[in-house]
Structure formats: structure tokens, C-alpha cells
Amino acid sequence: MFFIMKGSITFFTGPMFCGKTLELVRHLQIHAAQRVPTVCIRPMTDTRSRKVESRAGLTYEAISIPDADEQTVTDIIERYDVIGVDEMQFFSKDIVPILHQAARHGKVILTSGLDTDFRGLVFPSALALFSLPETEIHRSRSVCSVCRKHNATRTQRLKNGQPVNRNEPTVAIEGADANYSYEPRCSDHHVVLG
């Protein structure tokens, strides 16, 4: 049996502020500009906005999906040729085989999200994408908020400006809880307590 890959699957990833959402939106716009049926989905978990917003200011309209709603994802994929997925880290890893299958059938899948959580541990959906031989990985670095070098691979979580304990929940949205903030840090300056 031959494995045929007619489409593609791409993962723009790295820590916060590395430009991964900017890359996603830039690629979506390239397809949409030529009237290729293009859509972007994002998880309902992230309540900050209905749009995909890069910190550089580029935006793209997005459809919010409840995390476990795989049928909705499948239905949306069928109606479009290019499918963007923002904030991959908030989706369960079960979305990845659906995206992979769509790429095998000719869809262009563009995904964006954090590779690791505030502890430096890989997110399940990121691991699932890394594990596919077909995933084209664009892993970017950011500038460390402490040493200002372009070597930040990690996302530092702060609560009231202080590093947090590793027992904290994996998902805590910046802005939704006023006490939390995030910064890109290099491995030397990334701090997790406990």
C-alpha cells in the first residue's frame, strides 16, 4: 500500500512572541488573495477574541470550535481547500489525525501554536504534529525578556510578576485572569518553582 500525500501539513511553533501567528495569518492571506476557499479555526478555550490576531497586528477571521467537537472540525475541513488552525496547544491531540487525513486528501493544513507549556513540557497536540513524518515544522525563537538575546525557546508564566509553581494548571489565559502574564525566556532564564 502506498502512502499518498496530495496536500501538506505545516506547523508554525515556538514560544510566545516568536511570530508564529503572524506566519499563519500571512500564509492564509496568500491563499485567500487568490480566492482559494480558506478558513481558520481556533479553540473556544481562548476567549480573548473571535479573530486570529498576531501581536504584529495582522488579523484573520476565525471560527471558534469547542475542544472535543471533532465532527465540526471534519465538516469545516470538507468545505475548504486551505484550513488554518490557531492556538493548536488548546486542542486535544485527537484533532491531529483528522488534519493529517485531510492533508493526505489534498488539503493545505496550516497550524500554529506553542510547542511547550510554562513548565517546558511539550503540549500533546504539538507532540502529535512533531510525530508525523509529513509535518513541515517551522520552529521559531523569540527574544529573551531577561538577557535580550534571540535565544528564547520557552514561555515563562508569571503570577503577580513572580514565577509560578509547576503544580499550576496547564492552561491559564493571559488577560482572562488579570494576575497572569507570559514572557519569552531562554533556557537559562526560564524559572519554574517546585
Ligand SMILES: [Zn+2]
Ligand atoms: Zn535569557
